[in-house]
Each structure stands twice: as C-alpha cells, then as structure tokens.
Amino acid sequence: MKLLAKTNRIYLAFSLVIYLFAGLAFYQVVRFLIYKEVESRLRVERLDFENYIQIHRAWSDSTYFIENKIDVVPAGSSVQKAEMFIDTLIRNRYDNELMPFRQLTFYTTIQGKMHRVAIRKSLIQSYQLIEVITVTMAACLGLLLLGTFWFQGKLSGRLWHPFYETLSRIKRFNLASATPLQLDKPEINEFRELNEVLRKMGDKMQQDYRSLKEFTENASHEIQTPLALINAKVEQLIQSEKLTETQTRWIEDIYQASRRMARLNQGLLLLAKIENQQFTHNQTIDLAALLAEKLDDMEEVLHHKRLSVQSQNNIPFEVQLPMPLAESLVMNLVNNAIKHNYPDGRLELVSDGNQLWLGNTGSPLTTNPERLFERFKKEGSGPDSVGLGLAIIKEICDNYGLRIRYEEHNGWHRFCISRKPEEA
Amino acid sequence: MKVLVVEDEKGLAESITDYMSKEGYLCETASTFREADERIFLYNYDCVIVDLTLPDGDGFQIIQTLKKLLATTGVIIISARNSLEDKIRGLEIGSDDYLTKPFHLSELNARVKSLIRRRNFGGHTEIRFKEIVVNPLARKVYVNGQLTVLSRKEYDLLLYFLSNIDVVLTKVSIAEHLWGDNIDSADSLDMVYSHIKNLRRKLLEKGGSDYLRSVYGIGYKFGES
Incomplete structure (x- = not known):
C-alpha cells in the first residue's frame, strides 16, 4: 500500500469517528436544551392551571382553541402523587397524523376530588428545529471532512514529492552506466540528507564496480602476453631432440595448462566486455539462420561424433545484437550441444519466430539446473572445458533483451531463447 | 627475406x-x-x-x-x-x-x-618439397607428378606442414589452424588424428615417401629427419 493512501485511510477513519461522535453529542445537547425549555414552560402552565382552579374552583374543557392542551380526568385516591414528564403521540384532529407531544402529568384536588391533570405541549417545531440543525451540521462537517481530506492529500502529495522523485531515480539508476546518480536538492532537510547519502552511496558503488571491471579487464590483458611467452617457449622446447618421454609429458601438461588458461582468460575478458557494454553497432541478425549455418560449419565434428541434426524450415528469429556476440552466442550454444551429447545422439534446432531452441540428447544433468548458467559450473567437468560457455550465453542474453531458459524433457536438453517482454 | x-x-x-x-x-x-x-x-x-x-x-x-x-x-x-x-x-x-x-x-x-x-x-609460385608439389592458386597437389586429390582440410594440413618443415607441430596448434579457436579441443584432437592418417595414406598411395612422424605424442613433424 502506498504511503499516501495509508495515511489518508487512517486520517479518514479517525475523522469519521470524531465527527460521528461530535454529531451525536451535539444532537443530545440540542435535544436536552429543547426538553428543558419545554418542561419549564409546562411547569409554568401547571402553576397557571392551579391558580385558575383556586380562583374558579372548577375546570371546564371548553377551552376549545387549545388543542388537547389540558386533559383533566378524575382519578382514584390510591394513585401516585408525583409529577411526571413523558413523551407521547397524539392524533391530529384533522388529518389523523400522529404528532409528538411532551406531557406533564400531575394529580390535584378539584372540588375536593382527586383529578389527574395532563398538560401537553407540541414538540413538532422543536423536532423540526433539531432536524434542520442536524442536517446543517452534518453537511458542514461532511464538507469540512472532504475539504481537509482533499487538502491533506494535496499537502502530503507535495511534501512527499521529493521522496517519490528520489525513489524513481534510484529505480532507473544503472550501476553499469557511466552516468552518476543524479538527485535533486529538496527543501526538506530529511529528504536532502537522504539524497545526499544516496548519492554518495551510488558514486561509491559505481566507482567500485568500475574498478573491479577495469581490474578484470586489465588483468586479463596482462595475462595474455606471459601466456604467449609460455606457449612460444614450449613450442621451442619440443623442437629439441633430446627429450625423454617423462619430460615430454611434463611439457605437454604445461602446454595444456597454458592453453586452458588462455581460453579461460579469453572467456573472462569477453564477459567483462559484455558487462561493460563495449560492444556497439547492433545489427539485425537472424539467429535461427546463424545457428543453422554454424551447425553446417560443424558438420565435420558432428560427423565425427556421429550426431544427426534435425532442423526443418525454421521461421527466422531476428534479434538486435552486435555480430561478434551473435557469433559467440551461437558458437557456445552449438559447442555445448555437441559436448554434452553422446555418440549417435541427436540435435534439434527449432524456431517458431517467438522462440528459438537448440536441443540435444544427453545424459541427465547432475548439477542443479538453476545454477547451470553460473560461471565455472561444469557438467561432467571435461578437462578442456573452462565452464564459461553458458555464462557467456546468459550474459549476452541479459544484456540484449533476450531470455535464455533451460529445460530437460525426455532425455532432451533444450536451451530456449526468447525475447524479453518490453519493460513498461 | x-x-x-x-x-x-x-x-x-x-x-x-x-x-x-x-x-x-x-x-x-x-x-x-x-x-x-x-x-x-x-x-x-x-x-x-x-x-x-x-x-x-x-x-x-x-x-x-x-x-x-x-x-x-x-x-x-x-x-x-x-x-x-x-x-x-x-x-x-x-x-x-x-x-x-x-x-x-x-x-x-x-x-x-x-x-x-x-x-x-602474387601467389604464382609452387611450393615444392621433394616429390610433393603444391600449386597454391589452383589448390592442387601433385606427388611424383600425379595429381593427388585432397579434401579441404587435408590440403590445409599439408600446406601447414610444408610451411613448417622439420618442426614439431603440436596437435593443438594443428587443430586451431584447421578449425580456428572456437572448436572444442577434445573432439578436434581426434579429428586431427584422422586427417593426418588420411593425408599420409593419400601421399603414400601416389608413391611419396613417409615424411610424417608422430613426436612423443605431443604433435607431428613433417620432414626427412
């Protein structure tokens, strides 16, 4: 949940509770005041009534205009004497509607006889008053709630804007690119400090990353020349006629080791270059055709290992890649498919335009397929393999909007290349 | 030179x-x-x-x-x-x-x-070694004057040997000469062996002497000694 949504929600819930409570309290207070007013007037009328009885000694119901205002009923002497207020509904004489009234009931002796007297007062106006007040208040409070809600939203939106800006920049930040992390200097101290810290961290990370890259590349370059020297000297050494068999074996080992190191070095250098994005000049390349071509080139090896290739009229699978990388990708795929095959095995090349796969028969995988694309992961660990082929394939795919997937199915090992969905 | x-x-x-x-x-x-x-x-x-x-x-x-x-x-x-x-x-x-x-x-x-x-x-020169003559322009090989048909790889192999007479060539260097850097070496060394076998056989068939020698298992040498 977004920060602003969260605060808004809390704010809304809290205000609602407060407003509801305030509304209820207000209603109670107004009602109480009105009742108090009505009741005090009823008491005054009781005094008037008692005064009238004292003067006239009798009560006549003939006071027509005061509707149901005073009701005098003879009562037994056993009844309760205390005065009492109650709410009551009385039917309107004309339209038969029920009307709310407040009624004061008390007992008094008229002409020596005990009577129950009820004096009523209409509450209809008071109720209307309460209604109007309540509606007005609800409207006012509602508007206030909406207003502050809107204001609050705007305000925090503006206050947090630098934060969201920073967040989106960090998201777009690419460690490998040359451009440093660029952040604003917002007014708010906390955000400014945050940006400051982030910028420093970003710079440091980029610097470390770069120096690591440069180190890998420089080291690899520097290694090439001594390797060339070792190779040359070994080549001269084996020209000598006087070598014993043991010596030759040692020399052979040295030679093999130096060749392997050279391959390893070249692989690492290639990886560093791809990571550094040193390959430019993308071109449209049909990988399916390139793979088919490479398989043709390797015919001799395929023949030697008695491998057969199935590749029917494939739909072109076009990608944007620098040519050397496309070559490297294809070569590593093919080499991998040949290397991990068994004699009389098969290879298949399939492309449906959306994905392309090269499958090969082979013994089941012994290592974890998830870690297959890691550097120096060797399956079967042949002495000549340096374990970089799949890492190179993955690196190329990752850097050029492709996805590589491995799947094993019925003794077939497949490497599928598909396009990464365009990032939103 | x-x-x-x-x-x-x-x-x-x-x-x-x-x-x-x-x-x-x-x-x-x-x-x-x-x-x-x-x-x-x-x-x-x-x-x-x-x-x-x-x-x-x-x-x-x-x-x-x-x-x-x-x-x-x-x-x-x-x-x-x-x-x-x-x-x-x-x-x-x-x-x-x-x-x-x-x-x-x-x-x-x-x-x-x-x-x-x-x-x-301008390439108009023949490479000669004893009874073997190679015409690089036409990519033709003659042994004792007889045309000897070699496959592309065998021809490349022969030329590589003729460029390095009396020198021990490692199997790896031969493989890389024939197929470039990109081939998996385990297979290529086997293939080198079969190409060398075929080349030697074809040269011998036309009455050539056996100039090819395996050296210590590390490589091959082409020459008289």
Missing part, C-alpha cells in the same frame, strides 16, 4: 626470431616504438610483425608510417587485444593479418610465409 619483429616482451621477441631464423629469414627486433620507427626508416623489410601495445607508443602508427614508406611490406599484427575494432582498423590501414596472443609460433610462421608468397609472387 628480411623480417622485423616489433615486440616489447623480450622473451617472446627472442622466440619469434629464433623460430624465423631457422626458417631462413633474416630477423631483427625492436622493443620500443622509437626503435621500430628508426628501423623502418633505415631499412627495407619484406615483412613486419607488430605488437599493438608498446610502452612508448601505438603499433598502428608504425604501420601507418611503414605503409607510407614502402607499401609492399607485409604487416602482421600480434596483439593481446582480441577486438574486432582493432582487427578492422588494422586491415583498414593496410595490415595483412592479425594474430591474437597467445598464438603458436608455427601458425605465425605459416602466415608470414603465405604472406610473403602472395606479396612477392
């Missing part, structure tokens, strides 16, 4: 010179940019082998100067950088070949020879 080796790694320069001298070339070395610059002004060379990264300068500049002075000199670049840009730039300014370190001396030798052959005779 005069060859100049421009290489700052002394040991490597020495190995190249030794190897080339045995092949009958007159070799000189220059270990700095200035030395190389001086030498190409003073002498004429048939072929110059240039390392691109020199302590005091850029190998490309030497090639440019050289091409201005004498355009017929062949140029082979040897570099630790295996980059396409360098290769293209090298070709653009007139170098003939590009070898990435580490390379095989036998491979360098073969390339120098083929370069000189192309430069000096």
Whole structure:
C-alpha cells in the first residue's frame, strides 16, 4: 500500500469517528436544551392551571382553541402523587397524523376530588428545529471532512514529492552506466540528507564496480602476453631432440595448462566486455539462420561424433545484437550441444519466430539446473572445458533483451531463447 | 627475406626470431616504438610483425608510417587485444593479418610465409618439397607428378606442414589452424588424428615417401629427419 493512501485511510477513519461522535453529542445537547425549555414552560402552565382552579374552583374543557392542551380526568385516591414528564403521540384532529407531544402529568384536588391533570405541549417545531440543525451540521462537517481530506492529500502529495522523485531515480539508476546518480536538492532537510547519502552511496558503488571491471579487464590483458611467452617457449622446447618421454609429458601438461588458461582468460575478458557494454553497432541478425549455418560449419565434428541434426524450415528469429556476440552466442550454444551429447545422439534446432531452441540428447544433468548458467559450473567437468560457455550465453542474453531458459524433457536438453517482454 | 619483429616482451621477441631464423629469414627486433620507427626508416623489410601495445607508443602508427614508406611490406599484427575494432582498423590501414596472443609460433610462421608468397609472387609460385608439389592458386597437389586429390582440410594440413618443415607441430596448434579457436579441443584432437592418417595414406598411395612422424605424442613433424 502506498504511503499516501495509508495515511489518508487512517486520517479518514479517525475523522469519521470524531465527527460521528461530535454529531451525536451535539444532537443530545440540542435535544436536552429543547426538553428543558419545554418542561419549564409546562411547569409554568401547571402553576397557571392551579391558580385558575383556586380562583374558579372548577375546570371546564371548553377551552376549545387549545388543542388537547389540558386533559383533566378524575382519578382514584390510591394513585401516585408525583409529577411526571413523558413523551407521547397524539392524533391530529384533522388529518389523523400522529404528532409528538411532551406531557406533564400531575394529580390535584378539584372540588375536593382527586383529578389527574395532563398538560401537553407540541414538540413538532422543536423536532423540526433539531432536524434542520442536524442536517446543517452534518453537511458542514461532511464538507469540512472532504475539504481537509482533499487538502491533506494535496499537502502530503507535495511534501512527499521529493521522496517519490528520489525513489524513481534510484529505480532507473544503472550501476553499469557511466552516468552518476543524479538527485535533486529538496527543501526538506530529511529528504536532502537522504539524497545526499544516496548519492554518495551510488558514486561509491559505481566507482567500485568500475574498478573491479577495469581490474578484470586489465588483468586479463596482462595475462595474455606471459601466456604467449609460455606457449612460444614450449613450442621451442619440443623442437629439441633430446627429450625423454617423462619430460615430454611434463611439457605437454604445461602446454595444456597454458592453453586452458588462455581460453579461460579469453572467456573472462569477453564477459567483462559484455558487462561493460563495449560492444556497439547492433545489427539485425537472424539467429535461427546463424545457428543453422554454424551447425553446417560443424558438420565435420558432428560427423565425427556421429550426431544427426534435425532442423526443418525454421521461421527466422531476428534479434538486435552486435555480430561478434551473435557469433559467440551461437558458437557456445552449438559447442555445448555437441559436448554434452553422446555418440549417435541427436540435435534439434527449432524456431517458431517467438522462440528459438537448440536441443540435444544427453545424459541427465547432475548439477542443479538453476545454477547451470553460473560461471565455472561444469557438467561432467571435461578437462578442456573452462565452464564459461553458458555464462557467456546468459550474459549476452541479459544484456540484449533476450531470455535464455533451460529445460530437460525426455532425455532432451533444450536451451530456449526468447525475447524479453518490453519493460513498461 | 628480411623480417622485423616489433615486440616489447623480450622473451617472446627472442622466440619469434629464433623460430624465423631457422626458417631462413633474416630477423631483427625492436622493443620500443622509437626503435621500430628508426628501423623502418633505415631499412627495407619484406615483412613486419607488430605488437599493438608498446610502452612508448601505438603499433598502428608504425604501420601507418611503414605503409607510407614502402607499401609492399607485409604487416602482421600480434596483439593481446582480441577486438574486432582493432582487427578492422588494422586491415583498414593496410595490415595483412592479425594474430591474437597467445598464438603458436608455427601458425605465425605459416602466415608470414603465405604472406610473403602472395606479396612477392602474387601467389604464382609452387611450393615444392621433394616429390610433393603444391600449386597454391589452383589448390592442387601433385606427388611424383600425379595429381593427388585432397579434401579441404587435408590440403590445409599439408600446406601447414610444408610451411613448417622439420618442426614439431603440436596437435593443438594443428587443430586451431584447421578449425580456428572456437572448436572444442577434445573432439578436434581426434579429428586431427584422422586427417593426418588420411593425408599420409593419400601421399603414400601416389608413391611419396613417409615424411610424417608422430613426436612423443605431443604433435607431428613433417620432414626427412
């Protein structure tokens, strides 16, 4: 949940509770005041009534205009004497509607006889008053709630804007690119400090990353020349006629080791270059055709290992890649498919335009397929393999909007290349 | 034939010179940019082998100067950088070949020879070794005057041997010569063996002597001794 949504929600819930409570309290207070007013007037009328009885000694119901205002009923002497207020509904004489009234009931002796007297007062106006007040208040409070809600939203939106800006920049930040992390200097101290810290961290990370890259590349370059020297000297050494068999074996080992190191070095250098994005000049390349071509080139090896290739009229699978990388990708795929095959095995090349796969028969995988694309992961660990082929394939795919997937199915090992969905 | 080796790694320069001298070339070395610059002004060379990264300068500049002075000199670049840009730039300014370190001396030798052959005779020269004659332009091989049909790889193999007579060629260097860097070596060594077997058989069938010898299991040697 977004920060602003969260605060808004809390704010809304809290205000609602407060407003509801305030509304209820207000209603109670107004009602109480009105009742108090009505009741005090009823008491005054009781005094008037008692005064009238004292003067006239009798009560006549003939006071027509005061509707149901005073009701005098003879009562037994056993009844309760205390005065009492109650709410009551009385039917309107004309339209038969029920009307709310407040009624004061008390007992008094008229002409020596005990009577129950009820004096009523209409509450209809008071109720209307309460209604109007309540509606007005609800409207006012509602508007206030909406207003502050809107204001609050705007305000925090503006206050947090630098934060969201920073967040989106960090998201777009690419460690490998040359451009440093660029952040604003917002007014708010906390955000400014945050940006400051982030910028420093970003710079440091980029610097470390770069120096690591440069180190890998420089080291690899520097290694090439001594390797060339070792190779040359070994080549001269084996020209000598006087070598014993043991010596030759040692020399052979040295030679093999130096060749392997050279391959390893070249692989690492290639990886560093791809990571550094040193390959430019993308071109449209049909990988399916390139793979088919490479398989043709390797015919001799395929023949030697008695491998057969199935590749029917494939739909072109076009990608944007620098040519050397496309070559490297294809070569590593093919080499991998040949290397991990068994004699009389098969290879298949399939492309449906959306994905392309090269499958090969082979013994089941012994290592974890998830870690297959890691550097120096060797399956079967042949002495000549340096374990970089799949890492190179993955690196190329990752850097050029492709996805590589491995799947094993019925003794077939497949490497599928598909396009990464365009990032939103 | 005069060859100049421009290489700052002394040991490597020495190995190249030794190897080339045995092949009958007159070799000189220059270990700095200035030395190389001086030498190409003073002498004429048939072929110059240039390392691109020199302590005091850029190998490309030497090639440019050289091409201005004498355009017929062949140029082979040897570099630790295996980059396409360098290769293209090298070709653009007139170098003939590009070898990435580490390379095989036998491979360098073969390339120098083929370069000189192309430069000096426009390829119109036959390569002779005893009863074997190779016509590089037509890619035809004659043994005792009889046409011997070789596959493409067998032909390449024979030419590689003829460029390195009496020298032990490692199996790896042969494999890389035939298939380039990119082939998985375990398979390629087996294939080298079968190609050599076929080549030897075809040469013997036409009455040639057996010049091919396996040496200590590390490689092969083509020659009389």
